[in-house]
Amino acid sequence: MPVRTPSALSSLALSPHWLSARRLAAALLAAGALVLAVAPAAQPPIVNSEPPQSTVLVAAQDLPAGRTIGTDDLRSAERTSAQLPDGALTPGMDVVGRVVTGSVRRGEVMTDRRLLGPGLSASLDAGVVASPVRLVDLEVSALLRPGDRVDILAAVQDAPSATVVAAGVVVLAVPLAESEDSRPAEPIGLVVVAVDQDTAARLAAAAASGRLTATLLPP
Numbered sequence: 001m002p003v004r005t006p007s008a009l010s011s012l013a014l015s016p017h018w019l020s021a022r023r024l025a026a027a028l029l030a031a032g033a034l035v036l037a038v039a040p041a042a043q044p045p046i047v048n049s050e051p052p053q054s055t056v057l058v059a060a061q062d063l064p065a066g067r068t069i070g071t072d073d074l075r076s077a078e079r080t081s082a083q084l085p086d087g088a089l090t091p092g093m094d095v096v097g098r099v100v101t102g103s104v105r106r107g108e109v110m111t112d113r114r115l116l117g118p119g120l121s122a123s124l125d126a127g128v129v130a131s132p133v134r135l136v137d138l139e140v141s142a143l144l145r146p147g148d149r150v151d152i153l154a155a156v157q158d159a160p161s162a163t164v165v166a167a168g169v170v171v172l173a174v175p176l177a178e179s180e181d182s183r184p185a186e187p188i189g190l191v192v193v194a195v196d197q198d199t200a201a202r203l204a205a206a207a208a209s210g211r212l213t214a215t216l217l218p219p
Helices: 008-013 016-038 138-143 197-209
Strands: 053-059 074-080 128-134 149-155 163-173 190-196 211-216
Touching (some): 128 197, 163 197, 190 197
Antiparallel strands (some): 149 211
């Protein structure tokens, strides 16, 4: 019976050097697969999603209507630009000495419509004028503050009752008498209200023929 001799390829496959090379290649492939398995997935680039900010003036404390703005009443704060109201005031604007038109909560963004002055008509809408009204009762004018809404009534002699001349108008200012000593200034019975021109004419006519007073409306 003839004896078969192993071929050269079979001899190479069974050689120790060939077996070591195969084991090394298998180990490298296994290590590569392990690295790919545990490597973190590629992360998308980080995009700054912080919305744009603007520096504005906000109330440093609760401010009542009629308060004259002092240096400690407002502070600078960062607010999201897209959420700011129109006319927001910014640091550097001349606001000290102006008057608050209505009650303001601490932290509220201040706007040009929140403050009166430097001229009373500076922030009025088109067609609206600042009309002075002299009230017959000083005590009534002492109760009023800028930002209040009032009805102005006229009482004419021999008339059975007073009539409303201007309804729901906004008080712009309540002038006070100047005091030469430490006593607080007192009202002089004069108030300035925001009205249209027709109402201003009716107020002037009513003041010439009768006595005017005001009733304070709820906010």
